[in-house]
Amino acid sequence: MTKWLESVGTDEDVVISTRLRIARNISNYKFPDFMTIDEGQSVTEEVLNAMKDNKDIYKFYRIEDLSQLEKTRFVEDHLISPSLATTTKSGSFLLRDDEKSTIMINEEDHIRIQVLLSGLNTYEGWELCSEIDDYLEKNIEYAFHEKFGYLTSCPTNVGTGLRASVMVHLPCLSMTGHINTIIDGLGKIGLTSRGIYGEGSKALGHLFQISNQITLGEKEEDIIKKLNKVVLQIVARERSTRGYMLDRKKIELEDKVFRSLGILNYSRLISSTEAMAHLSNVKLGCDVGIISGINPKDIVKLMIDIQPANIQKSSNKEMMKDERDVYRAQIIRNKFIDMEG
């Protein structure tokens, strides 16, 4: 899993990943919330039919065929949204073999195309997203309004239906507290910050997902350009804060980073929240050169691997929280022995 991490973006010392998703609906169908199971099935067939020439590179999954563990794991790997995982009727998705894109069917909208790439990679991401969109549009008649643009189940997506988001790792801006002014400022320019597992989930491991709030009245290219520009500004501020701390608070920063490395190497019991905080410090240590010999992408992968469902998946059984915390500590220790060995 987490193959998408193998792609290459820029600014990977601060930017973890770039995600684009567009919401589309098929004309003459009710929105998923109001559909019967049969109508949901027809929508699914329309999408599968439109994508039939690509079936070698897309694997099809029905939500109802997946166990709770499998669903949560797809969510933790950022491959599907938490809402798709909880759909009770007709939810399904197509996942590209390199995991760079997912086509979600009957989530909040009939179709949601998602592209997920490593690092900052908005332009390539948008290109891939548009390509899939164009492909579907050849075979499917989208619900489109001349004045409003693409019609969506929730009015906040009407227009472009585009949500472009970039996941950034901001440990130093978090430590100094500057992160709060930055988040406040985002709202004023039509952007927003969310926790890493989507809306409503809280920020873990100093990871922030910066995305556009507005989908109406702005062209896709402009949304992406603005997001890209703002992210680059945030990246620059995080880097200068890292530089400042290395310059003025070096020993305190080293202490923080190495203590986290020590705890990850030695603990016998650890929650995902605590592990995320320490992995965040260790990633920072790798990115600024305090720790050498560890690939920071391995730390990002570990951040995903230690989420509750992934922990259970790798142990092949469902577990209580306490059991997971023991198993998680073991996975982390083994991984660090591998990485540092």
Place this chain on the structure above:
Amino acid sequence: MTKWLESVGTDEDVVISTRLRIARNISNYKFPDFMTIDEGQSVTEEVLNAMKDNKDIYKFYRIEDLSQLEKTRFVEDHLISPSLATTTKSGSFLLRDDEKSTIMINEEDHIRIQVLLSGLNTYEGWELCSEIDDYLEKNIEYAFHEKFGYLTSCPTNVGTGLRASVMVHLPCLSMTGHINTIIDGLGKIGLTSRGIYGEGSKALGHLFQISNQITLGEKEEDIIKKLNKVVLQIVARERSTRGYMLDRKKIELEDKVFRSLGILNYSRLISSTEAMAHLSNVKLGCDVGIISGINPKDIVKLMIDIQPANIQKSSNKEMMKDERDVYRAQIIRNKFIDMEG
């Protein structure tokens, strides 16, 4: 330094050390607080003269000849009392070459004989203490009252002048909170608990110094017998609590011990209070078999070596707190590299 640690006592999984001290005053002299410098000098000479046959095994130190750092270091090593270190006139001491005993001169009383041994060793300790006492008494006329016994500067020491104390390491009784009832109970049987660097200093690293409160109306042998008996009861309770935790809370205990080991191995900045807490957990880990390959006595030695003045002594310079915290972290890391091979 800390040669006294090399002696062998019993119950060393819980008991760190046994200390006995007797207070004596010379007849026809005022108590030290009221003496002139010349009188203080005469007292010193009387003691040195009485001990002249032993001068090969006792080294003489005058407090005024020692730097602040050296004085504090003798205190941290438990070889002299904090009050002797702060005497401004005529304070001095004789230290035996194996560091098992010190004769302090012109502290609160003219003479205080201290014996310090590793582990539980009250009977051997008392024998050595009496031997020195008898030796001095041959040459010196003690201030003694038929009804009250040995007269001392502070009425709380009148009688035997004996304070017998045992330093115990009680991490599990501290974790469960049972330590509080035990400490409360000590008062009812004429015993008391103090922090490890004497009266007024707080308990660090789950180390408690159990000693007799009463010196009047009880024979020396009875004081020692009672202390020994109570300490053995406390040792048994600490051991059974360790057993309970190993049985019922094994993973939590392992987690605590190994996290402390991780922090000691990785931190770049650590206060003596924090280090003491982690060393306490690691010593527990060694004593119950969670950690193997580390000699718990090396941990006790490290507990002494990381105290502020010892840190400065080993770096050969006076340091600010921040500097000490960095140097302390380094000493600990190096020591663990040595110990863990």
